[in-house]
Amino acid sequence: xxxxxxxxxxxxxxxxxxxxxxxxxxxxxxxxEYFTAPMLTSCGHTFCSLCIRRHLSSVQKCxxxxxxxxxxxxxxxxxxxxxxxAFLNVRKEMLERLAxxxxxxxTSRRDSDIDMTRAEKRxxxxxxxxxxxxxxxDRRRGKRRKREEPPNGASQESSTDRLRRSTRSSSQRxxxxxxxxxxxxxxDASDGxxxxxxxxDASDYESDSNRGKRRKQAARTPDAEDKxxxxxxxxxxxxxxxxxxxxxxxxxxxxxSVSPQKKPPPLGFRGPAPSGxxxxxxxxYTDEExxxxxxxxxxxxxxxxxxxxxxxxxxxxxxxVSGKESKQVLxxxxxxxxxxxxxxxxxxxxxxxRELVRDLDxxxxxxxxxxxxxxxxxxxxxxxWSKKYGTSFASLTANARQSSTKKENVSTSxxxxxxxxxxxxxEPTMMTAEVNGIGSP
Amino acid sequence: xxxxxxxxxxxxxxxxxxNVTKRLQKELMKLVMSPSPGISAFPDDPSNMLKWTGTINGxxxxxxxxxxxxxxxxxxxxxxxxxxxxxxxxPMFHPNVDMAGRICLDILKDKWSAVYDISSILLSxxxxxxxxxxxSPLNGQAAQLWDEDPxxxxxxxxxxxxxxx
Numbered sequence: 186x187x188x189x190x191x192x193x194x195x196x197x198x199x200x201x202x203x204x205x206x207x208x209x210x211x212x213x214x215x216x217x218e219y220f221t222a223p224m225l226t227s228c229g230h231t232f233c234s235l236c237i238r239r240h241l242s243s244v245q246k247c248x249x250x251x252x253x254x255x256x257x258x259x260x261x262x263x264x265x266x267x268x269x270x271a272f273l274n275v276r277k278e279m280l281e282r283l284a285x286x287x288x289x290x291x292t293s294r295r296d297s298d299i300d301m302t303r304a305e306k307r308x309x310x311x312x313x314x315x316x317x318x319x320x321x322x323d324r325r326r327g328k329r330r331k332r333e334e335p336p337n338g339a340s341q342e343s344s345t346d347r348l349r350r351s352t353r354s355s356s357q358r359x360x361x362x363x364x365x366x367x368x369x370x371x372x373d374a375s376d377g378x379x380x381x382x383x384x385x386d387a388s389d390y391e392s393d394s395n396r397g398k399r400r401k402q403a404a405r406t407p408d409a410e411d412k413x414x415x416x417x418x419x420x421x422x423x424x425x426x427x428x429x430x431x432x433x434x435x436x437x438x439x440x441x442s443v444s445p446q447k448k449p450p451p452l453g454f455r456g457p458a459p460s461g462x463x464x465x466x467x468x469x470y471t472d473e474e475x476x477x478x479x480x481x482x483x484x485x486x487x488x489x490x491x492x493x494x495x496x497x498x499x500x501x502x503x504x505x506v507s508g509k510e511s512k513q514v515l516x517x518x519x520x521x522x523x524x525x526x527x528x529x530x531x532x533x534x535x536x537x538x539r540e541l542v543r544d545l546d547x548x549x550x551x552x553x554x555x556x557x558x559x560x561x562x563x564x565x566x567x568x569x570w571s572k573k574y575g576t577s578f579a580s581l582t583a584n585a586r587q588s589s590t591k592k593e594n595v596s597t598s599x600x601x602x603x604x605x606x607x608x609x610x611x612e613p614t615m616m617t618a619e620v621n622g623i624g625s626p
Numbered sequence: 627x628x629x630x631x632x633x634x635x636x637x638x639x640x641x642x643x644x645n646v647t648k649r650l651q652k653e654l655m656k657l658v659m660s661p662s663p664g665i666s667a668f669p670d671d672p673s674n675m676l677k678w679t680g681t682i683n684g685x686x687x688x689x690x691x692x693x694x695x696x697x698x699x700x701x702x703x704x705x706x707x708x709x710x711x712x713x714x715x716x717p718m719f720h721p722n723v724d725m726a727g728r729i730c731l732d733i734l735k736d737k738w739s740a741v742y743d744i745s746s747i748l749l750s751x752x753x754x755x756x757x758x759x760x761x762s763p764l765n766g767q768a769a770q771l772w773d774e775d776p777x778x779x780x781x782x783x784x785x786x787x788x789x790x791x
Contacts, residue, residue: 218652
């Protein structure tokens with residue numbers, strides 16, 4: 186059994202727990218898994234093809250809003266399918282990157298602790314430092330905000346962000362140039378802005394000139410930190426021009442995919458679905474083929490039992506030859522298979538017929554020890570019932586009315602209300618309790 | 627996921643896990659990982675996912691405040707197309723619950739939908755405790771006393787609650 190079962194709750198322990206909502210909305214409301222072959226109902230809700238087909242063959246209503254719907258009105262929801270495959274492609278990596286990194290945090294904290302002690306040792310004049318502190322804090326904050334603004338090189342920055350912040354604060358307060366030189370270089374080279382200097386003027390006149398020099402050097406000869414690898418062509422690009430370059434790359438790529446060379450799109454913009462198709466045993470059906478292959482549901486009362494058997498035999502589905510199984514059982518099995526078959530046509534990776542027959546068998550075996558539960562809410566059954574027995578019901582009500590008026594005439598009305606209440610009790614047919622908060626999880 | 631791996635039952639004989647079991651495992655995961663306040667549920671036996679026990683804390687500001695109620699869930703083989711059978715195990719005194727613990731709630735009968743799950747049932751029941759439907763009572767006495775005689779209602783509820791063993 187695969188231990189790595191993806192679940193929306195996986196996101197709860199990451200730094201963005203709200204991704205749970207995104208993950209949940211990519212799941213089918215019926216089976217709670219990611220949509221397989223998502224289909225759109227006529228009321229605009231989406232379910233797995235098999236889930237909604239099974240549901241509609243027991244209740245002809247949308248599971249979410251209870252609007253009447255029919256199986257032949259279902260339409261494919263392609264964009265959801267693409268969304269899921271794109272999401273699943275990055276899901277694992279996203280989980281890894283967003284997982285809280287305990288080791289990193291502890292090392293950086295230790296780092297800053299050391300700096301703090303150093304700062305305490307060195308900062309003997311004390312008074313100056315204290316007066317200046319809130320000011321530097323403010324400026325630092327402002328600067329931080331500024332640093333977060335440019336979107337380029339975000340991935341590199343985020344990983345070293347914490348480390349850098351701690352080193353800078355320590356370097357401002359202390360004059361430990363030697364130990365911090367390496368870090369400082371990184372900071373200044375990647376920032377490249379100038380509102381850093383005034384801070385140093387106040388506390389650190391000595392390192393100011395050094396830093397200025399270093400900054401100039403960095404500006405003139407950009408080192409490895411200033412290079413960004415283009416995600417499309419993988420060539421290192423200058424940070425300042427990378428946006429322009431990426432745009433060019435995208436243009437090139439789109440032109441290439443239109444051209445008859447049939448080069449696969451570079452970043453999987455269209456999802457992995459079309460590219461994976463060639464590896465499959467059997468190519469996905471075209472729309473015309475699908476329409477031809479779809480099996481109509483038929484009608485139980487219009488179908489003869491012998492015909493059901495013939496069909497089951499035709500599809501290679503087992504049935505009791507001696508005729509012990511009732512027409513209902515045979516019909517249910519046929520319907521089950523048709524659901525599997527029609528849902529399979531919507532799938533990107535269709536299975537072979539014999540695999541479907543095997544699935545059908547496994548499903549029936551798993552349900553064997555449990556009796557199928559009684560269907561409680563088939564509207565038409567209720568209608569048929571009320572039509573059939575409508576007259577007898579009417580006469581019964583008339584009788585009841587007569588006897589109750591007689592009773593009232595005979596006896597006084599004392600205690601009548603409680604008697605009526607208890608007589609209702611064993612009849613749980615009127616289920617009208619309105620309940621709030623059903624939809625909210 | 628380690629949480630589910632520990633509690634996940636072995637697949638039934640004959641091959642893959644069934645749809646019912648799979649779906650119930652998902653629900654268990656959700657209940658364990660992101661629990662809603664005041665409700666909980668867990669399978670009775672890890673080898674049979676079709677029987678669960680749930681608990682509801684009585685909502686604040688109602689007769690049931692401070693009390694905990696246990697319920698049994700029995701899932702049909704075609705869950706979630708069909709609703710589970712839910713019964714109060716803790717003795718209950720409520721207009722829409724009979725003396726055997728059976729519940730009169732539309733979403734457990736004809737208003738059931740396959741998109742509901744255990745937590746939505748428990749939340750509905752929790753709100754049913756505070757807002758009963760006195761128009762179609764299963765327990766006529768409770769329905770009458772609910773509005774007319776709160777003191778007597780409280781006394782009978784306490785008495786029923788003590789019957790728990």
